[in-house]
Amino acid sequence: MSDNALPRNGSNGFSRRGFLARTGSILGAVALSAQVLPAHAAHASAAGAAIDNGAHVPVLVIGTGYGGSVAALRLAQAGVNVHMVEMGMAWDTPGSDGKIFAHTTNPDYRSYWLRTRTKAPLSNFLGFPIDKNVPKYTGILDAEEMGGIIVYQGRGVGGGSLVNGGMAVTPKRQNFSSVLPSVNADEMYATYYPRANAGLGVGLIDPAWFDTVDCYQYARVGRKHAQRSGFPFVFVPDVYDWDYMKQEVAGTVPKSAVSGEILYGNNYGKKSLQQTYIASAKATGRVSISPLHQVTSVAPAPGGGYTVSLNQLNTDGTVSASKSVTADRVFFAAGSVGTSKLLVKLKATGVLPNLNNEIGKGWGDNGNVMCGRANHMWDATGKVQASIPCGGIDNWDAGGAFAEVAPLPTGIETYASFYLSITNNPHRAEFSWNAAAGKVDLNWQTAWKQASIDMAKTIFDKINRKEGTIYRTDLFGLNKIWGDHLTYHPLGGAVLNKATDNYGRLHGYTGLYVIDGALIPGNTSVNPFVTITALAERNIEKIIATDL
Ligand code: FAE
Numbered sequence: 320m321s322d323n324a325l326p327r328n329g330s331n332g333f334s335r336r337g338f339l340a341r342t343g344s345i346l347g348a349v350a351l352s353a354q355v356l357p358a359h360a361a362h363a364s365a366a367g368a369a370i371d372n373g374a375h376v377p378v379l380v381i382g383t384g385y386g387g388s389v390a391a392l393r394l395a396q397a398g399v400n401v402h403m404v405e406m407g408m409a410w411d412t413p414g415s416d417g418k419i420f421a422h423t424t425n426p427d428y429r430s431y432w433l434r435t436r437t438k439a440p441l442s443n444f445l446g447f448p449i450d451k452n453v454p455k456y457t458g459i460l461d462a463e464e465m466g467g468i469i470v471y472q473g474r475g476v477g478g479g480s481l482v483n484g485g486m487a488v489t490p491k492r493q494n495f496s497s498v499l500p501s502v503n504a505d506e507m508y509a510t511y512y513p514r515a516n517a518g519l520g521v522g523l524i525d526p527a528w529f530d531t532v533d534c535y536q537y538a539r540v541g542r543k544h545a546q547r548s549g550f551p552f553v554f555v556p557d558v559y560d561w562d563y564m565k566q567e568v569a570g571t572v573p574k575s576a577v578s579g580e581i582l583y584g585n586n587y588g589k590k591s592l593q594q595t596y597i598a599s600a601k602a603t604g605r606v607s608i609s610p611l612h613q614v615t616s617v618a619p620a621p622g623g624g625y626t627v628s629l630n631q632l633n634t635d636g637t638v639s640a641s642k643s644v645t646a647d648r649v650f651f652a653a654g655s656v657g658t659s660k661l662l663v664k665l666k667a668t669g670v671l672p673n674l675n676n677e678i679g680k681g682w683g684d685n686g687n688v689m690c691g692r693a694n695h696m697w698d699a700t701g702k703v704q705a706s707i708p709c710g711g712i713d714n715w716d717a718g719g720a721f722a723e724v725a726p727l728p729t730g731i732e733t734y735a736s737f738y739l740s741i742t743n744n745p746h747r748a749e750f751s752w753n754a755a756a757g758k759v760d761l762n763w764q765t766a767w768k769q770a771s772i773d774m775a776k777t778i779f780d781k782i783n784r785k786e787g788t789i790y791r792t793d794l795f796g797l798n799k800i801w802g803d804h805l806t807y808h809p810l811g812g813a814v815l816n817k818a819t820d821n822y823g824r825l826h827g828y829t830g831l832y833v834i835d836g837a838l839i840p841g842n843t844s845v846n847p848f849v850t851i852t853a854l855a856e857r858n859i860e861k862i863i864a865t866d867l
Pocket of ligand 1 (some may be wrong): 386482615
């Protein structure tokens with residue numbers, strides 16, 4: 320979810336009746352049935368014509384998340400025609416309920432990437448499991464199980480911006496040298512972070528409004544507890560349209576954040592990449608997009624450039640057509656996991672043998688770990704909670720943790736405070752080719768999260784001691800305090816200045832580039848997409864100036 324995750328039910332929050340119905344069904348009184356797919360596949364519509372078999376394009380971008388969208392826009396503005404290939408759907412057509420995206424509380428066929436059962440990040444509520452059966456569909460959120468960790472990723476035109484909470488955080492300047500050691504910080508903070516923030520449409524909540532509005536009571540409780548224990552509480556910028564949220568509260572526009580939409584898409588209010596970089600890229604007339612096309616191979620073409628193999632997907636995940644196209648240049652922007660998996664496979668299977676031995680290395684989870692605290696009755700967190708977090712607790716320098724105060728918008732008063740911490744976890748994993756299974760593995764160990772738990776505890780043990788409160792044990796299973804099984808923030812696998820040069824040019828192959836979260840060595844000290852965007856802005860500027 321935002322960088323949060325909530326079990327809820329009913330389009331206007333987790334109603335008491337809905338909650339009872341759900342727990343009843345979980346207890347066996349009523350079986351949860353799979354929803355039925357609409358007769359005709361909504362959402363499969365393409366943003367323009369799909370690429371033809373045999374086509375040649377000057378630039379092909381694999382993936383439509385942050386890195387890919389920056390590359391497409393800036394190349395197009397420089398006069399280069401770009402084709403973007405995206406394995407997920409276009410997400411531009413309403414379903415039979417009139418909405419493009421399913422509600423958080425009522426996941427349906429739109430919600431998960433080719434799963435038959437939901438895999439909510441926060442799997443339990445009051446100890447009861449909340450997952451349910453859904454039809455297999457090319458839905459918006461991928462809960463990709465990579466050995467010791469579940470990596471949540473957005474699927475569709477806009478990548479992670481479709482599902483995330485929009486928290487748009489620039490790392491503190493003094494931490495930047497550990498985030499991207501080979502990058503000039505002066506340039507980033509003077510030019511590329513401001514450019515990224517402008518391009519993304521980042522804004523800050525009005526602090527006076529924050530102090531009064533019901534839907535941020537949970538965050539005010541979070542602030543009070545942080546400050547009473549001596550921790551700084553900082554407002555966190557977001558790409559959500561704050562004026563729109565005020566109108567939601569006033570009841571003058573359809574509700575999204577205030578009704579708890581998040582994780583499976585926001586129907587209103589959030590400036591995803593579809594509304595920002597991708598809209599600008601399309602407006603140049605030089606960018607076209609093929610949704611439901613998955614890249615399977617990139618190989619040197621006999622006459623120069625690269626041959627790119629694609630599978631066109633049906634909405635049940637089956638392949639409707641295999642295509643082969645050529646491109647003079649290829650940008651890998653399939654996200655940390657997507658780019659790493661492609662490159663590791665292509666190197667190991669001899670398709671791109673000259674890639675260097677750094678491919679697949681330096682992967683981290685941005686130290687993500689979740690927890691909840693049980694408050695006293697006098698510290699109610701509110702029935703209505705805006706799904707967009709707006710503040711965090713900063714104990715990075717002293718304890719290695721930055722904790723978002725996240726919503727738990729169940730629609731009932733839970734007296735719970737919920738947090739997603741980003742921690743300075745030192746562990747890095749490596750992707751490798753598993754020839755027997757024909758797939759790429761990641762050697763992350765669940766036990767490595769203990770470092771993150773210890774860092775998060777520097778905040779929450781102290782708050783619990785001060786407030787006389789305890790951890791919630793009902794959110795991630797029975798008697799389980801820590802959500803240590805997942806990440807929302809995969810980073811690394813083709814690290815800048817190691818697998819690539821200092822601007823993302825892959826070693827070994829002229830005209831192949833990495834331009835997404837795979838470049839960042841495992842941690843950004845805050846939520847990552849502003850840094851991914853700013854780094855892409857920096858790199859594409861250099862590439863346009865020198866390579867084209
Ligand atoms: P990404 O946005 O993942 O885009 C990659 C795209 O490539 C995807 O659309 C894929 O479907 C596509 N793709 C992959 N493989 C292929 C292939 N073989 N062929 C064709 N297409 C392919 O990459 N970050 C923040 O900064 N703030 C937040 O509040 C926040 N909240 C989050 C909440 C959730 C639930 C999740 C899952 C993530 C959140 N993130 C947040 C993380 C953020 O969305 C993520 O770091 C970026 O989206 C990564 O950007 P990339 O450009 O690397």
